[in-house]
Amino acid sequence: MYSxxxxxxxxxHFRNLSSVTVPFDFKGFPDSRPCLNGIELENVAESLRTxxxxxxxxxxxxxxxxxxxxEQSKLLQQQNESPGDQKRETDGR
Numbered sequence: 001m002y003s004x005x006x007x008x009x010x011x012x013h014f015r016n017l018s019s020v021t022v023p024f025d026f027k028g029f030p031d032s033r034p035c036l037n038g039i040e041l042e043n044v045a046e047s048l049r050t051x052x053x054x055x056x057x058x059x060x061x062x063x064x065x066x067x068x069x070x071e072q073s074k075l076l077q078q079q080n081e082s083p084g085d086q087k088r089e090t091d092g093r
């Protein structure tokens with residue numbers, strides 16, 4: 001499932017992937033959850049407390065670095081602090 005997700009969204013060119021997922025959370029979704037229309041989740045209560053760990057194999061054949069959650073958090077914080085610098089880096093400017 002996760003490999004399929006990574007394949008589908010590879011056009012986003014993200015470079016880092018946290019080695020651990022976070023539990024699925026509905027916070028921030030509108031009450032009607034239109035983006036989830038047609039999706040039937042099984043055992044929602046379990047999804048709210050389940051995390052998955054990725055093994056290095058998930059990055060094989062991809063330009064992707066697996067990072068631990070602390071490292072991922074630091075990268076996201078840096079990105080949020082300097083969005084202009086990140087844009088120039090991404091654009092090659």
